Amino acid sequence: MEAIGRETELLFQLLRATSLRAQVIAGNVANQNTPGYTRRTVHFEEKLREALLAGRGGELGVEPEIALDKATPARPDGNNVTLEVELNAMRENRLLYEAYTTILGGHYELLRSSIKDGN
Amino acid sequence: MSGIEKLFSGMRASSTGLAAERVRMDVIAENIANAQTTRTPEGGPYRRKIVRFEPLLLEAAGRPFETLGVRPSAVEADRLTPFGILHEPGHPDADARGFVRYPNVNTVMEMTDLITAMRAYEANLAVQQGFFQMAERALQLAR
Numbered sequence: 001m002e003a004i005g006r007e008t009e010l011l012f013q014l015l016r017a018t019s020l021r022a023q024v025i026a027g028n029v030a031n032q033n034t035p036g037y038t039r040r041t042v043h044f045e046e047k048l049r050e051a052l053l054a055g056r057g058g059e060l061g062v063e064p065e066i067a068l069d070k071a072t073p074a075r076p077d078g079n080n081v082t083l084e085v086e087l088n089a090m091r092e093n094r095l096l097y098e099a100y101t102t103i104l105g106g107h108y109e110l111l112r113s114s115i116k117d118g119n
Numbered sequence: 120m121s122g123i124e125k126l127f128s129g130m131r132a133s134s135t136g137l138a139a140e141r142v143r144m145d146v147i148a149e150n151i152a153n154a155q156t157t158r159t160p161e162g163g164p165y166r167r168k169i170v171r172f173e174p175l176l177l178e179a180a181g182r183p184f185e186t187l188g189v190r191p192s193a194v195e196a197d198r199l200t201p202f203g204i205l206h207e208p209g210h211p212d213a214d215a216r217g218f219v220r221y222p223n224v225n226t227v228m229e230m231t232d233l234i235t236a237m238r239a240y241e242a243n244l245a246v247q248q249g250f251f252q253m254a255e256r257a258l259q260l261a262r
Contacts, residue, residue: 015257019122022253023129027174027186029246030136032239033143034172040184066184083242090249101256108260 009060011104017044017064018097024066025090028081036078039069039086123257128187130250135175135188136243142191143170143236147229154224157212164212165222166196167229197223 021042031037044064051059074080146168156165173192177185200223208217 016122016125019125019129019253022250023125023132024186026129026132026136026243026246026250027188029239029242030132030139030189031172031174031186032136032242033140033235034174034189037174040186066182068184083238087242087245090246094249094253097253098256101260105260 006060008104008107011100011107013048013060013062014044014100015097015104017042018093018100020044020064020066021093022090022097025086025093028086029083029090032079032081032083032086034079037081038074038079039072039081040066041069043067123254126250126254126257130247132175132186132188133243133247133250135190137240137247139170139172139189139191140236140240140243142194144233144240146170146194147233147236150224151226151229154222154226154229156222157210157219164202164220165224166198167200167222167224168194169197170194200225 021044024040024042028039042064044062047065048059048062051062069080072080072082072085150167153165159165170191171193172189175187175190176183177187202223203221205219205221206217207213207219210219213219
């Protein structure tokens, strides 16, 4: 039971991070014509990997973080949102979300069948 | 919680983008419609209008980079682009020397702006569609 609990908790975290990222991408797309706007990104997976490599269950405390992307060059109006980049990020993020929900669904399916078998 | 509330605030962010681009399209339409208006209640020819966009930030809540979308903060008159001046002595709005001042609207420029606004509108719509699909997936878990 504990193995399932810990893994679902991780999946919840990943879902939270991808949901936040979707919101951030939507904000970038909405601001594609706002002069001086700097696009935002969400850092989570790399922080999670570090925590997982460090061990001791610290990964459960990892929180997604919104950061300004200052590396992408800006247009003359000071805005650095590229529509293609955002739409691609949105697609990629959605696929990740679907993958996590599918895995989570599998966990619930497992739980359901084990409850049934117990009867 | 798996962050479904973030999906909803993302949907709302896309809506603000749609609304803002619509305001921009309305202003562009007004500019084009008034491209030949030589007399206005304020006096002088029509001045081209520009929409200013501002991000909706969550700074107050201690989350400085979190955006809730965009808002058209102001519609301002373009005071930098000069009026077009034509010599038309017979025009009712001609001055003593026969010159008529025409609005500072460049229809070609307005049309390109309109295309960007339309593309931006479509992009916001596409992102919003993505949220519906994600929410759909989340709901499937409960089935």
